[in-house]
Structures are given as C-alpha cells and as structure tokens.
Amino acid sequence: MSASPTWSLHTQLQKDTIDIGDLPLSRVLVVKDAHYPWLMLVPRRADAIEIIDLDEVEQGQLMTEINRVGRALKEITKCDKLNIAALGNVVPQLHVHVIARRSSDAAWPRPVWGVMPPLAHDAGEVQAFMTELRRKIWLG
C-alpha cells in the first residue's frame, strides 16, 4: 500500500511527534510526552478523517497494524492497560492513539488527554524505546 499522492502528515502532528517509520498503511509516531509510552498510527490516505472513510481492505490493515503495534508496546512496557482511540476532535487528520497505561501513571484511571502538560523525553531513553519498538514491529 503506497501513500495517496497528496497525503502529508498534519502540521500539528508533525510538531507533537517523532517519526518512527512506516508500516504498509500507517506512519508510526511517538508522541512527545514522557508521562506515558504513547504511539500514534496515521494512515497515509489523503482526506481520511474517520475510520469509516477507509475502505474495507484499509480498515483490515489498520486493525492489523493496531494489533502489531499494540502487542509490541505491551511487551516493551509491561503496561497494565492499552488505550486505543481515534478521536480527532482537534486535529482532523485520521490518527489512532495507542497508549501504554500504568495504574501508577499521572492520569490513571482517566484518559490521558488534557490531564497533564506534556513532559519532555530524555533523548537517550526515547531513542532506546524507538529502537526496541522498530525491532519488534518490523523484524520481530
């Protein structure tokens, strides 16, 4: 699956994330907030806002990628719960949050959005996390 000709990552998502790489459908990103191990999948389909804007094959592939990334994130973080969500009330471009939650984290048991101001990552730690994630979702 190649990107739609006119697709590009929304500027707000560019600001808020670090690029990990591309799965067949989605770009995989880390959200710049060290409070939670927080990933995002952005299907490379121009003008997609809702999951229901994707066709059936793309929806199936999105679920496959959610599963692949969710499993990797859980294995790496040993988290208590995954939170998976497509909201998009602020940034319309379709994006799916995949967040590792711990019962000790800053927002638990609430959803993470809007609870805490983002916390900067330690550069070494986020690079090590991304390296491990890349290994698990492409080479695992």
Add this chain to the structure above:
Amino acid sequence: MSASPTWSLHTQLQKDTIDIGDLPLSRVLVVKDAHYPWLMLVPRRADAIEIIDLDEVEQGQLMTEINRVGRALKEITKCDKLNIAALGNVVPQLHVHVIARRSSDAAWPRPVWGVMPPLAHDAGEVQAFMTELRRKIWLG
C-alpha cells in the same frame, strides 16, 4: 460466531447501558447519557480485556462491526465527528466506545469521559433512536 460459554456482560456495563442487540461478535449497547449519542460494542469473548486478546478473525470482525455501527450512527445523527475508543481503565471487560460528537456538545473538543455527569434520556427519544439504529445495522 457464538458467545464464549462463560461470557456475560460486566455488571457495571449492565448498569450503564441499554441493550440494543447482538451483531455476530459484539453486543451493541446505548450508554445512558443523553449528552451524546453514545454506543458501545462488547465482543462476547470471555476474558477479553484488550483488542490484542482477540484472534485475527475476531479483530477483523470487530473492525467490520465498528464500521457498520459507526456509519449508522453518523447517518442518524449527522454528527461532526465520531470518537472510537477502547480504554477500559475502569471496567476491564473489553468494550469499544462509538460516540457521535458535535462541536456544540457539552464536552467538545475534549473527550467525553468524566466531563459531565450522565444526563437521563427521554424514554421516547432513546427508543426511537434505538429503533432507527437497529434498522440500519441489521436490515440496512
């Protein structure tokens, strides 16, 4: 797809919802909060907590049901945005929220959880909504 032998709806979800009916994998519910047209899909699989606990066929079916219910909800409500989420930090049984959001609703643009105390439905309105939804997701 029949229910796992030991599956039953979590007691908290029983309290918070009205039963609409069963799709092949999931029970479809209305959340008792008139602030938002708010549905829930609960895969009838005992001990499923995460989407990644479902097997590949079940995951594909869950996406099919999210698509079917999401399309129907959008058609009925003419909403501005769908919010689709599997969180489960409070009630562990796997459940997927499918919520119709309007830029005029009580929580917009925030996610709905925890913002407003639930508002009781008008009985006639919720029955009419459920009738229309049933028609769209089974007979459409």
